[in-house]
Amino acid sequence: MGHCLSCFENQANADVTASHRNKDDMTEIVASRQVPAVTITDYLQEVPLLPDNDNTVNNCRYASNMNNDNILNTFGETCATEMVNSQKSYTDKVPKPFYQKLPSIPRTMSSLASSEPRVSECKINQLFDQYKDSLEEAILAEGIENLCNDLQLNPDDFKVLVLAWKLNASQMCRFTKTEFIQGLKNMKTDSIKGIQHKLNEVISELNRESEQFKDLYRFTFKFGLDVSTGQRILPSDIAILLWRLVFTNNEPPILDRWLSYLEKNAHIRGIPKDTWYMFLNFCEFVGDDLSSYDDTEAWPSLFDDFVEHENDQVNQNVTKNDIKIQD
Structure with missing residues (x-):
């Protein structure tokens, strides 16, 4: 027969051993495809680094060309795919530079900005x-x-x-x-x-702008004071000059009569701030007709004296005219 029982027995044992070995190899391969047996650290240590800046991707590409080892080949392809996807995801998430988000300035606006005088x-x-x-x-x-x-x-x-x-x-x-x-x-x-x-x-x-003029008018009182001496009341002669000056372009109808009254009454030594401020309201309220003036309102007393004086002047003129008519 050419073969003894021991030969068959040895051959059977060899077949069984080979069968187990093939079965174990398949188990390893299947297991390696499900859970990689080689860690990323071990893999990078085994694959030589290339002098390129992107070592990780190049190493994965290098691993994909390793045909002698199916396990590393599978892992290399997976690594390369994951790295590329990771880089793409990172690129999508990185915000664009700020200047790219700014809208372009129209030429008309830029020309206006450039034409602004520089001091x-x-x-x-x-x-x-x-x-x-x-x-x-x-x-x-x-x-x-x-x-x-x-x-x-x-x-x-x-x-x-x-x-x-x-x-x-x-x-x-x-x-x-x-x-x-x-x-x-x-x-x-x-x-x-x-x-x-x-x-x-x-x-x-x-x-x-009336508000602009009011601001100038209030400034004029402060401007006329001698701050070096702590002056708080404007001298009458300075006040008369400043009233004429500040009303250069919009003189109230009552101004001349008011200033004439101040010049004739030497006992009026100064003008307080509230009188100066209220005179602008006084001019707007009475106009040229003092008949609308109400002395029961909270006017400065100097205005009461002025209106009384003006009314006396009017009454005197009426009386004189009546006498002339009777004659």
């Missing part, structure tokens, strides 16, 4: 140094007179009062460096021609 603080400083006093860091009476000459204005011009208002000057005949520089910056000008142009614009606004 040079250096030029304003040079302008201030041109008129400032030699001993004090301020523009005093002589410097203001020179400034008015360059602006082609008289020192008692209404525009000079408007300029002092825009500079927020604390007192007459004095512009401090801070007031001058900050005032011109607010006016957005740094030259003599620029000041002239801005003053014309401001005066046009005053004629249209």
Whole structure:
């Protein structure tokens, strides 16, 4: 027969062993496809790193070309797919740069922004140094007179009062460096021609905006005070000058009679702030006809005296006319 029983027995044992070995190999392969037997750390240690910047993806591609080992081949393909998907997901989640989200500025708007006049603080400083006093860091009476000459204005011009208002000057005949520089910056000008142009614009606004004029009117009282002495009441002679000045372009009908009354009554030494403020309301209320005045309302007593004086003048004129008619 050629074979003894032991040979068959050995051959049978060898077949059984081979069968078990093949079965175990299949089990390992199936198990490796379900749960990878090789960890990512072990895998990266086994696969050589490439000099490319993206080592992870290249290593996975390198692993996908390893045909000798099915387990690493499967793991490499899975790794490459996961890495690519991960990079794509990360790229989708990364926010775009901020400047890409901003809307483009229309050409008209950009041209407007570029045409906005730029004010040079250096030029304003040079302008201030041109008129400032030699001993004090301020523009005093002589410097203001020179400034008015360059602006082609008289020192008692209404525009000079408007300029002092825009500079927020604390007192007459004095512009401090801070007031001058900050005032011109607010006016957005740094030259003599620029000041002239801005003053014309401001005066046009005053004629249209009553609130603007009221602010100028209130400023005028503070401007006339001598703050160095702590003055709180405006002297009558200064008040008369300032009333004429502030009402240059919109003189109330009652103004001349009011100022004439103050000039004739020397005992009226000064004008308090509440009287100055209320006079603007008084002009709006009575107009040219004092018959609408009600002395029971909360007017300053100086207004009561003025109205009484004016009514007496009217009565005297009526009496004189009646006598002449009878004659």
